[in-house]
Amino acid sequence: MNVRASMEELTVDGLCVDAGRQRIVTDVSFSIRAGAPLTLLGESGSGKSLVAQAIMGNLPPELHASGRAVLGGADLLAGSPAARRxxxxxxxSLMPQEPWLALDPTMRVAAQVAEVHxxxxxxxARRSARLAQDDLADVGLGHAGSLYPFQMSGGMCQRVAIAIAHAGGSDLVIADEPTKGLDTDLxxxxxxxxxxEAEDGRLLLTITHDVAVARALGGTVGVMLDGRLVEYGAAGTLLDAPQHDYTRALVAADPQGWARQAPAGGGGVVLCGRGLAKSFGGRTLFRNLDIELRAGEIVSIVGPSGCGKTTVGNILLGLVPPDAGEVAxxxxHAPLRFQKLYQDPPAAFIPHQPLRKGLADLARLHGRPWSEVEALLARLRLRNDLLDRRPGQVSGGELQRFAVLRALLLDPVxxxxxxATSRLDPVSQKEVIELLVGIVREKGLAMLLVTHDRYLADRISTRVLTLEGRGAQA
Incomplete structure (x- = not known):
C-alpha cells in the first residue's frame, strides 16, 4: 500500500450545529485514520451533510457549529473564515452533493479540472491539461472533456466533481453523496x-444513503437520525447485524426485496413517440425509438449514465427536439399538466426565494387551496418549518421531495x-415511490420514470425500456 505522508487523523468531538436556539446536530463524535474511511449513513435531513459542512467550514451563516474537529493539530471549527477558506x-476537498451547482456552466469540463492542477x-498549462484528461478518463469521461456541464447528464457531472476532487490531492476528502444518479457499474x-484514495493514505469521510456504497468502502460506519449518531461501528458488523431499529429499516429497504406493485394501466394513450432519434456531439444516443404511455401506468427507462434516458423524457415534453421522429x-390536455421532476432539483427552484412563498404563489396562480399543500407535506414527511428556508438551506433529499410536492400540486396527467428518488435514503425512497405509485393508481396519470436501479424499475413498472447507449434501439 502506497501510504502518503498525510495528516494522519481527523478527530471530531462533541460536534453540535445550532440554528439560533434550535439544535439540529447534537454531540457527534468520531475519528478517521488513514486507510480506515468513515461513512455516515442516514435519511435526508438527518444532519449528515451539516456535519460535513461544519468540518469544511462552509455552514450557512445562520448556522453555528461548536465542539472540536482537529486535523493536523488545528481545530477546524476555530479560527477565522479566511483561515478555513x-x-x-x-x-x-469537498465533492459536493449538487455538482450541477458547483461546476462553472461557462467552462468546458476539462478546463475546470485543469484549473485545479x-x-x-x-x-x-500543458501538464495541467494532460493530467486533467487523465483524471477524466479515470472516471469514464475521457471522451467528454470538450463538453459544458449543461451538455452532460447528472451522473456525468457527478463524475466530473470526483475528478476535480482527486486533482486537488488534499489530505482529507469529504464525499457528499458521491454516487447518487450513477448506474450500478459506475x-x-x-x-x-x-x-x-483511502488506501493511499488520504482521510475519507463519505456521506451517503446507499448501503451498498457503505459496504464497498468498508472501514467504519456511523448511522445518523434526527441530528444524532445512533449507531457506530465496523462496517461489516454494523450492516450485517444492525442493533438500532432505524439501521435495521435502512438495510431492509433495498428495492431488491420489495414486492411487485406495478399499476395495471390500460387507460387511453396520453403521450407517444414514434421513430425517435437523437445524437449529441456526433454520438448517437438512440434511433428508431418507439415509446407509448397510457393513463394509469408507469413506464421506466433504465441504462447507464449518459445513454440518453433523460433526453427521451425531454423530447416527450417538448424541451428538446428529436433529430427524427415525432411526438403526439x-x-x-393543457401543457401545464405535463410535468417534470428534475434530476437536479435546484434547477427547478428560485435560489433566493423561501419555499413557502414559491409554493404559495404557485397555489394562488393555479387556484389550488393551501390545504392541498399541507396534505402533501404530511404525505412526503416534510416539516412545516422547512417552508421558511430557501432551497439551498434544506438537504438534497428534502428539496427533491418539495419538487415532488410541487409537481403533484398541478394535477398532472x-x-x-x-x-426522482436518487437523493433519498432507502426508507424515504420506498415511501416516495409508494406515494407516486398510489397517485398513479388514484389519479390515473401516466408516469415515465428514469432510474439506474433495475430492481426498482422491475418492482413498480408496467413496462421497462432499456437503453444501452451507442445507438441503442428499443
Whole structure:
C-alpha cells in the first residue's frame, strides 16, 4: 500500500450545529485514520451533510457549529473564515452533493479540472491539461472533456466533481453523496476509486444513503437520525447485524426485496413517440425509438449514465427536439399538466426565494387551496418549518421531495420523474415511490420514470425500456 505522508487523523468531538436556539446536530463524535474511511449513513435531513459542512467550514451563516474537529493539530471549527477558506482544495476537498451547482456552466469540463492542477498545485498549462484528461478518463469521461456541464447528464457531472476532487490531492476528502444518479457499474467503480484514495493514505469521510456504497468502502460506519449518531461501528458488523431499529429499516429497504406493485394501466394513450432519434456531439444516443404511455401506468427507462434516458423524457415534453421522429399527445390536455421532476432539483427552484412563498404563489396562480399543500407535506414527511428556508438551506433529499410536492400540486396527467428518488435514503425512497405509485393508481396519470436501479424499475413498472447507449434501439 502506497501510504502518503498525510495528516494522519481527523478527530471530531462533541460536534453540535445550532440554528439560533434550535439544535439540529447534537454531540457527534468520531475519528478517521488513514486507510480506515468513515461513512455516515442516514435519511435526508438527518444532519449528515451539516456535519460535513461544519468540518469544511462552509455552514450557512445562520448556522453555528461548536465542539472540536482537529486535523493536523488545528481545530477546524476555530479560527477565522479566511483561515478555513485557506484549507479548501489544499488540506480539505469537498465533492459536493449538487455538482450541477458547483461546476462553472461557462467552462468546458476539462478546463475546470485543469484549473485545479494549475492554480492549486502550481503546474504549467500543458501538464495541467494532460493530467486533467487523465483524471477524466479515470472516471469514464475521457471522451467528454470538450463538453459544458449543461451538455452532460447528472451522473456525468457527478463524475466530473470526483475528478476535480482527486486533482486537488488534499489530505482529507469529504464525499457528499458521491454516487447518487450513477448506474450500478459506475457506482461500484466510484466506490472502488474512493476506497483506493483511502488506501493511499488520504482521510475519507463519505456521506451517503446507499448501503451498498457503505459496504464497498468498508472501514467504519456511523448511522445518523434526527441530528444524532445512533449507531457506530465496523462496517461489516454494523450492516450485517444492525442493533438500532432505524439501521435495521435502512438495510431492509433495498428495492431488491420489495414486492411487485406495478399499476395495471390500460387507460387511453396520453403521450407517444414514434421513430425517435437523437445524437449529441456526433454520438448517437438512440434511433428508431418507439415509446407509448397510457393513463394509469408507469413506464421506466433504465441504462447507464449518459445513454440518453433523460433526453427521451425531454423530447416527450417538448424541451428538446428529436433529430427524427415525432411526438403526439392525446386527450387535449393543457401543457401545464405535463410535468417534470428534475434530476437536479435546484434547477427547478428560485435560489433566493423561501419555499413557502414559491409554493404559495404557485397555489394562488393555479387556484389550488393551501390545504392541498399541507396534505402533501404530511404525505412526503416534510416539516412545516422547512417552508421558511430557501432551497439551498434544506438537504438534497428534502428539496427533491418539495419538487415532488410541487409537481403533484398541478394535477398532472403525465409526470416525467427523472431519477426522482436518487437523493433519498432507502426508507424515504420506498415511501416516495409508494406515494407516486398510489397517485398513479388514484389519479390515473401516466408516469415515465428514469432510474439506474433495475430492481426498482422491475418492482413498480408496467413496462421497462432499456437503453444501452451507442445507438441503442428499443
Amino acid at each position: 485557506g484549507r479548501w482544495g489544499r488540506a480539505i 494549475r492554480h492549486v498545485k502550481g503546474r504549467d 457506482r461500484d467503480s466510484v466506490a472502488s476509486r474512493l476506497k483506493r 399527445r392525446g386527450g387535449g 403525465f409526470l416525467f420523474a427523472d431519477e
